[in-house]
Amino acid sequence: MKTLDAIAAELQGYDPQALPAPMVDAFLARLVQPVAGVDEIGIADALGRVLADDVVSPVSVPPHDNSAMDGYAFDGGQLKAGAPLSLQVVGTALAGKAWQGKVATGQALKIMTGAVMPAGLDTVVPQEFTRPAAEGRIEIPADVVRPGDNRRLAGEDLMAGRPALLRGERLGPAACGLLASLGLPTVRVVRRPRVAYFSTGDEILSLGEPPREGAVYDSNRYTVRGLLARLGCEVIDLGVVRDEPALLEQAFRTAAAQADAIITSGGVSVGEADFTKAMMRQLGDVAFWRIAMRPGRPMAVGRIGDAVLFGLPGNPVAVMVTFLAFVRPALLRMMGCRDTAPPPLLRARSLEAMRKKPGRTEYQRGIVSTGPDGGLQVRTTGNQGSGVLSSMVQANGLIVLHHAQGSVAAGDTVDVMMFEGVA
Ligand code: AMP
Numbered sequence: 001m002k003t004l005d006a007i008a009a010e011l012q013g014y015d016p017q018a019l020p021a022p023m024v025d026a027f028l029a030r031l032v033q034p035v036a037g038v039d040e041i042g043i044a045d046a047l048g049r050v051l052a053d054d055v056v057s058p059v060s061v062p063p064h065d066n067s068a069m070d071g072y073a074f075d076g077g078q079l080k081a082g083a084p085l086s087l088q089v090v091g092t093a094l095a096g097k098a099w100q101g102k103v104a105t106g107q108a109l110k111i112m113t114g115a116v117m118p119a120g121l122d123t124v125v126p127q128e129f130t131r132p133a134a135e136g137r138i139e140i141p142a143d144v145v146r147p148g149d150n151r152r153l154a155g156e157d158l159m160a161g162r163p164a165l166l167r168g169e170r171l172g173p174a175a176c177g178l179l180a181s182l183g184l185p186t187v188r189v190v191r192r193p194r195v196a197y198f199s200t201g202d203e204i205l206s207l208g209e210p211p212r213e214g215a216v217y218d219s220n221r222y223t224v225r226g227l228l229a230r231l232g233c234e235v236i237d238l239g240v241v242r243d244e245p246a247l248l249e250q251a252f253r254t255a256a257a258q259a260d261a262i263i264t265s266g267g268v269s270v271g272e273a274d275f276t277k278a279m280m281r282q283l284g285d286v287a288f289w290r291i292a293m294r295p296g297r298p299m300a301v302g303r304i305g306d307a308v309l310f311g312l313p314g315n316p317v318a319v320m321v322t323f324l325a326f327v328r329p330a331l332l333r334m335m336g337c338r339d340t341a342p343p344p345l346l347r348a349r350s351l352e353a354m355r356k357k358p359g360r361t362e363y364q365r366g367i368v369s370t371g372p373d374g375g376l377q378v379r380t381t382g383n384q385g386s387g388v389l390s391s392m393v394q395a396n397g398l399i400v401l402h403h404a405q406g407s408v409a410a411g412d413t414v415d416v417m418m419f420e421g422v423a
């Protein structure tokens with residue numbers, strides 16, 4: 001395990017007081033390791049889990065050559081350009097019930113989609129292309145099929161002995177179906193990371209407490225819980241912890257003992273009169289950053305015991321933005337994912353001008369829609385205050401104004417990180 005100083009020494013131009021957002025990823029990639037530990041689970045429970053090993057296909061899929069259509073199977077070598085072909089129908093092959101007899105030259109077999117192609121037959125003419133001929137015969141008009149048409153080859157989806165999926169694959173619905181198509185009842189996946197979360201701040205109320213002057217209800221605990229659930233992490237909810245050294249110490253120690261990662265919100269900004277930063281410093285190897293970004297400038301990062309710490313700012317929007325921009329890719333790495341890159345950004349035409357200074361990354365809450373020309377367009381939600389959580393609800397993505405980018409004119413194309421599936 002590298003110390004924060006050792007990681008910092010590897011990054012050219014590292015300045016914790018003015019850290020470019022792209023460097024945060026580079027730093028966290030060095031700090032965060034995949035969790036050890038594997039679960040063997042049923043395919044029905046595998047959605048969102050990450051493969052611990054390559055899955056080598058024990059069988060070929062499909063296992064035999066089979067028909068892609070309802071029609072007639074025959075030896076395509078008999079087709080002649082410009083000429084119809086008349087064949088005698090000798091039987092029927094159904095899906096799951098192979099034809100046992102022989103099909104000779106001049107003969108065809110009625111065949112259903114998915115039925116095994118008997119040896120020697122390589123072509124299927126769809127039913128609707130054929131013309132009934134004399135009793136027990138069909139006629140294939142000239143040039144409606146070519147040899148090999150409408151036949152699915154054994155192993156064309158997956159070949160026995162080849163890797164069907166690679167370790168680090170995060171299993172989506174298609175991958176779960178694919179594992180089932182191999183006949184595998186269970187799969188080995190990386191253990192889900194355990195993430196402990198608590199909110200800090202004397203002004204933060206838990207649900208159920210009566211309102212009091214100057215206090216606000218804890219929303220961060222619920223947004224973070226939702227963001228973690230989307231990732232498939234196990235959440236350890238440690239509630240709201242007041243600004244008291246003994247309580248903070250206990251919360252951090254409990255979290256570090258149980259969790260692979262600790263996420264907190266609040267108490268990391270400059271000039272905070274609370275004890276959160278002091279306790280992080282006392283218990284762990286922690287750096288306090290001022291990231292060149294908006295919103296979400298202050299953030300604490302490091303290790304307490306064996307757990308990775310993400311000390312997020314308190315503002316509800318800043319919590320979500322820093323989570324999506326930095327914590328999510330880091331947790332994907334912890335989950336053992338091969339692909340930790342954020343989902344590809346969309347390009348959309350901005351309906352508004354946006355003022356922006358080069359030298360920091362800005363995230364504006366955006367509403368993406370399809371414009372009259374069919375292309376994507378985006379407008380902001382208006383008020384971009386970092387406490388305005390309703391704007392995150394209205395938005396369907398974040399407009400990303402990159403570090404070096406300057407102001408945007410109406411009509412310019414901008415990058416957007418969509419929330420779908422992540423936030
Ligand atoms: P801080 O980073 O502690 O200075 O907090 C910044 C702002 O976010 C303050 O207005 C806090 O009241 C608010 N805030 C902090 N934590 C939470 C929370 N858990 N839920 C809702 N608002 C919060």
Ligand code: MG
Pocket residue numbers: 200201266267272274314
């Ligand atoms: Mg505070």
